Structure formats: C-alpha cells, structure tokens
Amino acid sequence: MQGPFIKSPVLKIVLGILSSLLAIVFILLLLFTEETRMEAQTASWAGREIENGAALYYNNCASCHGPDGRGLPGVAPALHSHYFFTERLGDVGWAGSLSDYVELTVAAGRPSKTNTQWAQMMPTWGVTYGGPLRDDQVRAVTAYVLNWEADSLTQTAEEDPWQPFRDVRKPVEQQTIGEPGEPPAEVAAPTGEPRDPEVLFTSLACIACHNLAVDQTPTNRGPVGPNFGNLNENAQTRVAGMSAEEYIHQSIVAPNAYVVEGYPSGIMPQNFDQLMSEEEINAMVTWLIEQSQQ
Ligand code: HEC
Ligand code: HEC
Secondary structure (H helix, E strand, O other), rough: OOOOOOHHHHHHHHHHHHHHHHHHHHHHHHHHHHHHHHHHHHHHHHHHHHHHHHHHHHOOOHHOOOOOOOOOOOOOOOOOHHHHOOOHHHOOOOOHHHHHHHHHHHOOOOOOOOOOOOOOOOOOOEHHHOOOOOOHHHHHHHHHHOOOOOHHHHHHHHHHOHHHOOOOOOHHHHHHOOOOOOOHHHHHHHOOOOOOOHHHHHHEEEEEEEEOOOOOOEEOOOOOOOOOHHHHHHHHHHOOOOOHHHHHHHHOEEEEEEEOOOOOOOOOOOOOHHHHHHHHHHHHHHHHHHHHOO
C-alpha cells in the first residue's frame, strides 16, 4: 500500500514550488492590507488631531482671531484668509514652512511691538515658553488652523477678510488684497433670532478688551479697554444727565461720543451698530448692568 504519500519526485517538486508561491502571495496580500490599514489609522489620527485643535481654538483663540478664524478688526489678524496662505510668509521674509510659522507663533507668541495695530499682544501658548498648552496641543491647534487652507484658497480678493499689516516691508498702500477691517461674515448680519448677549460678548470679541470680573479703579485699569466689574456704577456718573443704560448704549453704538479718560479713541471698534440688531444691543446693555451688579 502506498498510502497518501506522494512518491513521484517531479510531483513533489511541483507541489513544493506551488506552496512557496502561495506563501509569497499570502505575505504580499498581508503587507498590502497592512499598509491601507495604517493609512486609515493615520488619517483618523489626523482627523482626531484637527478635532482636538478645533476645541482648543474655540477656547483659546476665537476671542481674538474670530470664531471662524476671519480675524477681528483691531484685535487680531485673519488666519482663515487667502492672503495668509499665499503671501504672508513672503511679506514677513520667513523661509520655513507655514506649518512651522504657525506652530512657532502659537508656542512663543509675539513680543509687544511699538506702534502695533493690534489692541493686545499675541500671547505665548506653548509650555516650553511658559504658556498653558502642551506641545501636542500646540500641534493640534496648528493642524486646525492649517486645515483652513483649502477653503481660504477659494476666497476672492473681496471675500478675503485680511486686514493690511503694518509689520511688513511692503508699505500699506501696496498691500492690495481685500479691504481692511471687514467684519467676519457670520457675525456681520444680525438676522433671525436675537443672539444671547453672553455669546455676543465672546463672538464680537468684547471679551478680548473688557474684563467682566474685575473692577475698574484708578490703580487697576483694564489694559485695553475699561474693566466691567463695576460698570454699572461708573456708567451712572460718566456723562451728566445720562442714565447708565443710555451711556452704555451710546458707548456701544458710538464709542467716540465719549472716550473714557486715559484711553485713546478709535481702539473700540466703531461698527457694533451694524453687527448687532437694536434688540441685541439693548439686551447687551441690560446684561452688562446685571453682570456688574452681582
Ligand atoms: C489676546 C488676543 C489673541 C489671542 C487670544 C490669540 N491671538 Fe494669535 N495673534 C494675536 C495678534 C494681535 C497677532 C498679531 C501679532 C503681531 O503680528 O504683532 C496674532 C498673530 C497670530 C498668528 C500669526 C499671524 C500672521 O499672519 O503673522 C497666528 C498663526 C496666531 N496668532 C494664532 C493663534 C492661535 C492658534 C491662538 C490660540 C491658541 C491665538 N493666536 C490666540 C492675538 C491673539
Ligand atoms: C479692541 C478693543 C475693544 C473691543 C473689541 C470692545 N471695546 Fe469697548 N472699549 C474699548 C476701549 C479702549 C474703551 C475706552 C475708550 C472709549 O470710551 O471709547 C471702551 C469702552 C467701552 C464702554 C464704556 C466703558 C466705561 O467704563 O465707560 C463700554 C460700555 C464698552 N466699551 C462696551 C463694549 C462692548 C459691549 C463690546 C463688544 C460688543 C466692546 N466694548 C468691544 C475697547 C474695546
């Protein structure tokens, strides 16, 4: 009896070759699927990093750079901007990548400059430089900012929310993209349901210049705009014959009508009457008074 054993040497060789080939095909298949699996993994990591970055952006950056990165006039430049992605590096003479530029600016902040066009300095964020964010958080918020590239590149000159920079070698007159000081599109038109004053206080960047929790005193003044801890009290006496409500209303719609002593005029944006409906302005006045009575 031969049993199940194969006797023919030729058949043995053929079968040997076949099984080796099968093994090779199998290994190649494994390698291939592993690669796509890893690609999918990397993509989901990148996705998650951008998501983390979005939350970090909303909590730390939106008050100055605007809720959608389109900048706020006089407060901070637009990052969700065609100019930012195409010309900014050339204008500041940065030879590295945009990613390094953003990461380093976020990590280290920008030292105060004389004659700056912005109300406040860009703060230091990276823990390496004494800021509150870990390195991976700085990278995540950088990834989120860079994620605006595709959309920014579709902006026309009129849509670009960019404001001319005073810190570049090109004189302001030769900076031709966009119009200075355009409000971010989402907050520009007060339409539909009136928005909550507390939300507007952040999205219109009042919060970047006014501190609700601290009293304004001669020895403790808000650095950019007056503190609002005791606004109700101050507002009653600023202008003879004006109630607190009337004064605060006027301060919002016509900031230059009365300029608080010790502050330059023109720092507070002049277009809030276009960014809020009358109803929203009145609700803001009431809310500010309530806040400062607590
Ligand atoms: C207190 C307001 C403020 C906050 C909060 C803030 N920034 Fe800024 N940021 C600025 C100002 C002002 C500048 C412009 C500084 C300058 O050029 O002198 C700036 C500049 C930048 C720039 C460089 C822009 C350019 O074109 O050169 C980047 C990038 C940036 N900020 C990202 C961020 C990110 C990300 C966050 C949140 C982690 C953040 N900023 C939070 C005020 C702020
Ligand atoms: C870029 C900085 C900046 C932003 C943003 C800003 N303000 Fe002001 N605000 C100022 C400055 C500076 C003054 C003081 C000079 C003046 O009276 O115009 C001021 C004054 C005021 C006053 C009068 C305060 C007092 O003690 O008499 C009120 C009220 C006020 N702002 C409300 C607001 C509200 C509400 C917002 C948001 C919708 C806002 N501001 C946004 C800078 C700012």
